Amino acid sequence: MHFDLHHTDKKTKARAGSLHTDHGVIETPIFMPVGTAGTVKGVHQHELNDDIQAQIILGNTYHLYLKPGLEVLEGAGGIHKFNGWNKPILTDSGGYQVYSLSGARKITEEGVKFQSFHDGSYHFFSPERAIDIQRVIGGDIIMAFDECTPYPCDYRYAKKSMHMTHRWLKRCFDQMEKTEPLYGYEQALFPIIQGSTYKDLRLESAEMIASFNGVGNAIGGLSVGEPDEDLYAMTELVCSVLPTEKPRYLMGVGTPINLLECIALGIDMFDCVMPSRNARHGMLFTSEGTINIKNEKWKLDYSPLDPNGTTYVDHTYSKAYLRHLIKSKENLGIQIATIHNLGFYLALVKEARRRILDGTFSEWKDIQVKKLGQRL
Amino acid sequence: MHFDLHHTDKKTKARAGSLHTDHGVIETPIFMPVGTAGTVKGVHQHELNDDIQAQIILGNTYHLYLKPGLEVLEGAGGIHKFNGWNKPILTDSGGYQVYSLSGARKITEEGVKFQSFHDGSYHFFSPERAIDIQRVIGGDIIMAFDECTPYPCDYRYAKKSMHMTHRWLKRCFDQMEKTEPLYGYEQALFPIIQGSTYKDLRLESAEMIASFNGVGNAIGGLSVGEPDEDLYAMTELVCSVLPTEKPRYLMGVGTPINLLECIALGIDMFDCVMPSRNARHGMLFTSEGTINIKNEKWKLDYSPLDPNGTTYVDHTYSKAYLRHLIKSKENLGIQIATIHNLGFYLALVKEARRRILDGTFSEWKDIQVKKLGQRL
Numbered sequence: 001m002h003f004d005l006h007h008t009d010k011k012t013k014a015r016a017g018s019l020h021t022d023h024g025v026i027e028t029p030i031f032m033p034v035g036t037a038g039t040v041k042g043v044h045q046h047e048l049n050d051d052i053q054a055q056i057i058l059g060n061t062y063h064l065y066l067k068p069g070l071e072v073l074e075g076a077g078g079i080h081k082f083n084g085w086n087k088p089i090l091t092d093s094g095g096y097q098v099y100s101l102s103g104a105r106k107i108t109e110e111g112v113k114f115q116s117f118h119d120g121s122y123h124f125f126s127p128e129r130a131i132d133i134q135r136v137i138g139g140d141i142i143m144a145f146d147e148c149t150p151y152p153c154d155y156r157y158a159k160k161s162m163h164m165t166h167r168w169l170k171r172c173f174d175q176m177e178k179t180e181p182l183y184g185y186e187q188a189l190f191p192i193i194q195g196s197t198y199k200d201l202r203l204e205s206a207e208m209i210a211s212f213n214g215v216g217n218a219i220g221g222l223s224v225g226e227p228d229e230d231l232y233a234m235t236e237l238v239c240s241v242l243p244t245e246k247p248r249y250l251m252g253v254g255t256p257i258n259l260l261e262c263i264a265l266g267i268d269m270f271d272c273v274m275p276s277r278n279a280r281h282g283m284l285f286t287s288e289g290t291i292n293i294k295n296e297k298w299k300l301d302y303s304p305l306d307p308n309g310t311t312y313v314d315h316t317y318s319k320a321y322l323r324h325l326i327k328s329k330e331n332l333g334i335q336i337a338t339i340h341n342l343g344f345y346l347a348l349v350k351e352a353r354r355r356i357l358d359g360t361f362s363e364w365k366d367i368q369v370k371k372l373g374q375r376l
Numbered sequence: 377m378h379f380d381l382h383h384t385d386k387k388t389k390a391r392a393g394s395l396h397t398d399h400g401v402i403e404t405p406i407f408m409p410v411g412t413a414g415t416v417k418g419v420h421q422h423e424l425n426d427d428i429q430a431q432i433i434l435g436n437t438y439h440l441y442l443k444p445g446l447e448v449l450e451g452a453g454g455i456h457k458f459n460g461w462n463k464p465i466l467t468d469s470g471g472y473q474v475y476s477l478s479g480a481r482k483i484t485e486e487g488v489k490f491q492s493f494h495d496g497s498y499h500f501f502s503p504e505r506a507i508d509i510q511r512v513i514g515g516d517i518i519m520a521f522d523e524c525t526p527y528p529c530d531y532r533y534a535k536k537s538m539h540m541t542h543r544w545l546k547r548c549f550d551q552m553e554k555t556e557p558l559y560g561y562e563q564a565l566f567p568i569i570q571g572s573t574y575k576d577l578r579l580e581s582a583e584m585i586a587s588f589n590g591v592g593n594a595i596g597g598l599s600v601g602e603p604d605e606d607l608y609a610m611t612e613l614v615c616s617v618l619p620t621e622k623p624r625y626l627m628g629v630g631t632p633i634n635l636l637e638c639i640a641l642g643i644d645m646f647d648c649v650m651p652s653r654n655a656r657h658g659m660l661f662t663s664e665g666t667i668n669i670k671n672e673k674w675k676l677d678y679s680p681l682d683p684n685g686t687t688y689v690d691h692t693y694s695k696a697y698l699r700h701l702i703k704s705k706e707n708l709g710i711q712i713a714t715i716h717n718l719g720f721y722l723a724l725v726k727e728a729r730r731r732i733l734d735g736t737f738s739e740w741k742d743i744q745v746k747k748l749g750q751r752l
Contacts, residue, residue, distance in 0.1 A: 037700070037701075037704050037706060038697070038700065039706050039708045039709075040708075041706065041708070042708060043708065044708065044711065044712075045692075046688075067700065067703065067704050068675075068696070068699075068700035071676070075676045075678065076678055076694070076696065076697075081678075082694075082696070082697055082700075083697060084692055084693060084697070299444075300447070300448060300451045302451065302452055302457075316422075318452070318458075320444070320452065320458070321414070321452075321458055321459055321460070323444075324413070324414065324443060324444035324448065324458075325413075325415060327444075328413050328443050328444075330415050330417065331417055331418040331707050331710065332415040332416075332418060334707065335707070335711070336420075
């Protein structure tokens with residue numbers, strides 16, 4: 001796996017590149033739809049490919065480990081064969097869900113003991129176990145097992161946690177050395193910067209994780225409730241330390257505006273549940289701003305969902321029909337809104353890339369940020 | 377609208393025909409997927425057309441009247457323009473849901489007062505109102521407002537109710553005479569036979585409704601819990617009275633075996649929620665029998681859903697993957713199972729038609745009935 005940096009914008013720090021994996025090339029900047037349990041909720045794999053034009057999707061280790069479980073995934077020959085998505089897949093380490101979904105959990109230097117949110121059964125994840133599990137799942141990009149600190153976070157806790165994350169990172173890379181991919185294609189481990197919203201910690205963490213010389217580097221512990229200024233400040237800070245020749249993945253971010261601002265700061269990869277989760281509640285991201293399709297104002301609006309949209313649902317279905325479906329809690333409404341929102345996110349980063357390459361990113365971004373912040 | 381009867385099977389009473397509507401031709405025998413609230417749950421319109429190969433779908437007047445409501449449907453220019461399904465649509469009269477969904481309801485000679493199952497608001501349907509509403513919805517085939525008696529049903533109640541249904545039928549046809557289609561295409565009213573499981577009542581009702589000379593005739597009040605023998609006996613009986621040159625629609629039926637047996641008795645049209653509803657619970661109808669995909673036996677079965685299946689999902693997704701999705705309550709699982717089941721139903725009636733036309737229906741049916749009854 002390797003990354004080619006094609007161009008860096010002159011006015012901003014935005015970058016256009018290509019990440020080459022054994023399941024194909026990812027053109028950056030890229031947004032990665034979240035496919036929690038081996039499925040992007042409500043979306044067929046051919047729709048992800050043909051309509052949304054996703055280039056890489058996420059899987060969540062916590063969810064996949066619990067259901068369908070490792071026996072089923074290994075029997076299939078890995079996640080790609082299991083769900084039929086033949087392009088790149090990234091798996092997180094499971095850490096985030098262990099903290100956010102499991103009520104009872106105990107963190108020690110060794111790892112984390114937690115209860116399944118399905119049935120309350122006890123499980124134990126360590127850095128070594130997180131690598132072993134991700135070997136079985138079979139993502140192309142796999143993530144280090146870290147502690148994602150909440151916001152706000154006490155300085156002393158953030159520092160102590162970060163140092164443990166760094167020790168865990170060493171154990172993750174050691175386990176990578178000791179093990180092999182199971183399915184014949186390369187798996188690359190991305191280390192994760194922590195340090196909450198503290199500049200000195202973020203700098204220390206960025207330097208530490210960069211020293212591991214991974215194929216790419218990730219920024220974790222942001223988009224957990226902090227103000228956008230902190231998100232941008234921390235992102236800018238760590239991008240100043242991270243090597244330019246490697247892709248930078250900002251985890252769990254964000255709104256369309258967050259994406260554009262962070263692309264301008266030098267981020268190459270994003271993931272977020274927002275486009276798919278908000279779709280399920282009838283919130284659409286469009287080229288002219290956001291729409292709450294449940295609002296009365298769309299009741300008799302028979303115009304297409306998004307005349308500038310890039311997916312067929314934008315032109316096939318009307319706002320009035322989608323409003324009816326979402327208000328009637330019909331699955332088809334969720335399906336339409338999800339395809340629309342993910343298609344919009346993918347089209348946005350594709351256009352950002354084009355603008356970076358032709359030198360018009362900065363001006364375009366400023367106009368977009370104003371438009372995308374509107375509520376229609 | 378007119379019906380061409382092409383061929384009647386020599387050994388059975390199975391028929392192959394074509395029903396011509398302003399939204400296209402329906403080749404019979406046909407199964408009509410149920411699109412309750414203007415959507416076949418979880419299925420895109422292009423999937424209905426291209427993958428499932430539906431030729432006509434149903435809409436439920438009760439649901440559409442409550443949500444999105446007549447203002448929205450009329451503003452769109454009718455149901456086809458609202459949901460983007462450009463082939464024929466049949467709407468029921470709302471009667472069935474008024475009885476089955478609305479707790480508080482009062483039946484009088486004038487009509488039925490009922491409460492919305494959404495918000496408890498009061499509404500009134502009469503034969504005239506049911507026609508007016510179906511004019512606004514805009515189905516190609518619209519149904520008479522009747523009382524669907526439950527099973528079992530006291531003889532005196534069944535008789536009294538049937539006579540009221542006959543008086544209501546007269547009012548429905550009178551209202552059809554007084555009104556015009558709103559959107560420029562023809563709407564045909566199908567009258568409905570009632571009479572519970574009583575032979576004399578069914579005969580009387582069949583003769584009565586046939587005398588109205590509708591474009592087609594329907595059989596209601598079956599598939600409400602009676603044994604299959606009663607379903608078949610009543611169907612056979614009324615088919616002996618109904619005119620041969622008009623299509624016969626058996627409402628709310630049924631399993632794949634029910635379809636084949638009733639095709640053999642001379643039925644041309646079916647609708648049922650079973651393939652879509654059972655799909656949501658992980659029950660698949662396949663060419664070799666039924667599958668409960670939640671069963672442990674499919675956990676590590678990576679073979680395609682149905683190697684003989686006619687839809688792409690049958691070959692794209694494995695049993696193990698669908699099992700995981702259904703057990704994890706993922707919408708994609710419901711979507712896949714629904715496309716599979718509806719595709720199977722449509723392929724079954726298509727093959728029945730082919731067999732009727734080439735004279736091999738009877739033998740084929742006997743083999744199918746044995747296979748389709750198996751639990752895999």
